[in-house]
Amino acid sequence: MYQSKLFTKTLKSPPKDAVSINHQLLTRAGFIKQLTSGIWSFLPLGWRVYKKLEKIVEKELDAIGSQEVFLPTLIPAELWRETGRWDTMDPPLFKCKDRHEKWFGLGSTHEEVITELSRFYINSYRDLPQALYQIQNKFRNETRPSGGLLRTKEFLMKDLYSFHQSEEDLRKFYQKVVKAYQKFFKVCKLETVLVEAHSGSIGGNKSQEFMVFSETGEDKILYCPRCGWGTNIEKAPDEEKCPKCFSKLEKKNAIEIGHVFELGALYSEKMSAFFVDQKGKRKPLIMGCYGIGLPRLLATIVEVHHDQDGIIWPLRVAPFEYHLLSFKKDKEANRIYRLLTSYGKEVLFDERDLSPGEKLKDADLIGIPKRLIISQKTGKMIEYKERGNKKTKLIKIKDLMKFFNINF
Ligand SMILES: [Zn+2]
Numbered sequence: 001m002y003q004s005k006l007f008t009k010t011l012k013s014p015p016k017d018a019v020s021i022n023h024q025l026l027t028r029a030g031f032i033k034q035l036t037s038g039i040w041s042f043l044p045l046g047w048r049v050y051k052k053l054e055k056i057v058e059k060e061l062d063a064i065g066s067q068e069v070f071l072p073t074l075i076p077a078e079l080w081r082e083t084g085r086w087d088t089m090d091p092p093l094f095k096c097k098d099r100h101e102k103w104f105g106l107g108s109t110h111e112e113v114i115t116e117l118s119r120f121y122i123n124s125y126r127d128l129p130q131a132l133y134q135i136q137n138k139f140r141n142e143t144r145p146s147g148g149l150l151r152t153k154e155f156l157m158k159d160l161y162s163f164h165q166s167e168e169d170l171r172k173f174y175q176k177v178v179k180a181y182q183k184f185f186k187v188c189k190l191e192t193v194l195v196e197a198h199s200g201s202i203g204g205n206k207s208q209e210f211m212v213f214s215e216t217g218e219d220k221i222l223y224c225p226r227c228g229w230g231t232n233i234e235k236a237p238d239e240e241k242c243p244k245c246f247s248k249l250e251k252k253n254a255i256e257i258g259h260v261f262e263l264g265a266l267y268s269e270k271m272s273a274f275f276v277d278q279k280g281k282r283k284p285l286i287m288g289c290y291g292i293g294l295p296r297l298l299a300t301i302v303e304v305h306h307d308q309d310g311i312i313w314p315l316r317v318a319p320f321e322y323h324l325l326s327f328k329k330d331k332e333a334n335r336i337y338r339l340l341t342s343y344g345k346e347v348l349f350d351e352r353d354l355s356p357g358e359k360l361k362d363a364d365l366i367g368i369p370k371r372l373i374i375s376q377k378t379g380k381m382i383e384y385k386e387r388g389n390k391k392t393k394l395i396k397i398k399d400l401m402k403f404f405n406i407n408f
Contacts, residue, residue, distance in 0.1 A: 001320070003350040006030075008043050010362050020216050022299035023148025025311050029365045031319075038145025038153035040295070045366065048319040050156070053294050054135060056187050056316065057158050060180040064173075066131035066160055071113045073137060077103035079112045083270045090201045092141040094153075106139035109202060111267050111289060114161040118285055119273035125165050128275065128285075129173060133160035135294070147216060149299035150255065160290040165277060170262060170286045177290045181210060181258050184292075188301055189314035190257065195221050195230035197259065202289065203266050210258035214303050219256050222249040232256075255300045263287040305388075311367030312388040320348040323368035323387075327356045327375035336374065336382070336400065343406050363387075370404075 008030030015034070018024045026032045031046030042050055058068065080086035080093070086105065093105035107113070114132060122130060138157045145151050160177065164170040178194065185192050190212050197209040209232060211221055220233040224242035231237070233251070240249045265284035268274065273285045298317075305312045315321065322340060324347055326333030337349040348368060350359050356375070363371055364387070373383040374397075381394040384403075395403050 001348050003348055004352045006044065006348075008045065010365055018148065020147040020150065020299075020303070021306060022150065022216075022302040025302055025306055025365070026148060026299070029311060029367070032149065038142055038151070040149060040152060040154075042295075045319045046298070049298055049313070049317055050294060052317045053188070053297060054158075057184050057292065057294070058135075060184050061131075061133050061158075061160060064131070064176045064180050066133050066162075069117075069132050069134050071107070071110050071134050071136060073107050073139070074104045075107050075110075075113055077105060079116060080105050083112055083267060085112070085201065088201060091143070094139045094141050107136065108138050108140045109289075109291070110134070110136070110159060111161070111202065111263070111287075112271070114289075115267045115271045115273050115285075115287070118163050118268075118287075119271060122163055122273070122275055122285060124275055125277050129162060129164045129169055131160060131162040131173065133158060138293075147218065147299070149295040150216070151218070152295065155293055155295045158292045158294055162288040162290075164286040164288070165275070165283070167262075167264065167286055170264075170288050174260065174262060174288050174290075177260060177288070178208075181260070181290070181292065185210065185257070187314075187316050188297065190297075190300060190304060192257065193221075193223060193228065193230045193254075195223070195232055196235050197232045197256075198234045199261060202259075202261055202263070204261045204263035204289075205266075207259060207261040209256045210260075211254035212257055212300050212304065213252050214255045214300065215253055216303050217253040217255040219254050221252055221254045223252055224249055255296070255303065257297050257300050258290070258292045260290040261288060263289055306367070307388065309361070310365035313367045313369055315369045318367070318369050320346040320368050322347040322370045322372060323363050323366070324349045324372045325356075325359050325363060325374070326351050327359070327373065327377075332397070333374045336372070336397065339401070340406075343401070345406065 011028045014024035014028050033041045095105050097103045135158045139154050142153055162173050192210040194208050195211050197207045199207040221230050222236050223230040224247050226247040227245045229242050229244045268284035274282050277283050302311055340347045367387050369387050371385045382397050383392050384395050385392045
């Protein structure tokens, strides 16, 4: 991609209302733009990062045997009324009606829709277990959207639902999901702790949240530095001692990037989703649900990986792998650009008519991991630097492909 053709330009200063790091940096670097409070557009750079997150999480979920679906946003009021959530959902539903005065709630979570599907398709123990996921816009009528992409009214969420014959089978699958999520967060270079959590208006027997320590985080958790046990403060034990090893718990701010629930028979009983077991007995489906807000995850990566100059993207989720900066006007840089892209490499090529200082500043802000600079000074060599690392290296241009281990 030629940087001169990029739709966005970097901004010198963040918007006045930008308090959190992700809001400031993602806006200044041209990844996202706020339309109105809590509602955001993803711009070309931001969408490239987002799509990568999607791909990685899809791969992990497919690997544990779940199947992707796409469920509607407009969910009829009757379905919400079956579970009693039409009026009790917190944050409240966005509600609207069609021209026949029929009411709908915009999906803020999809337990009702998925249970409606399962009561139609799952009838026997032979149909179990099953796991379905989707990536869908969710709508939440938040009182106070805040923190850039951290708390918004509309956001893309990856939600997974599973169906089982027994609590035991649910717990086994639940652990598989936890492992898959941990792998996903590792690729995003996020260290998480899994803490006991309040189930809120989703409900169920038990839930846990994946937390990333961060000053920006709205959640407060109590964490045991000795054994790693943790809990959201809303679920904290009376005395602030670890229930596992009795060490003193530490209070920390954190961002919740995933929430997993053992729902049990909560939805299946309310919505009559039954199956017939091996003995011919009719039983409610045992369910689990597992969510990750992908824009919030993206924001959290920025909250964790940045410095005073800009974002430092982890390689696997970066908008581009290489940022090629040319400080002189000749054909060599263009040749290198075409060479790298011909090998399928993702390159942002800064061939704009700007000073080296301006180009370097933008490159730091945008945060692409591998930077290549070609200038009068470097001659037949190219300067290589990793974002977030001060060291530079001079590579002979003819050795470039060997250096990066690029082969067909
Ligand atoms: Zn402990």
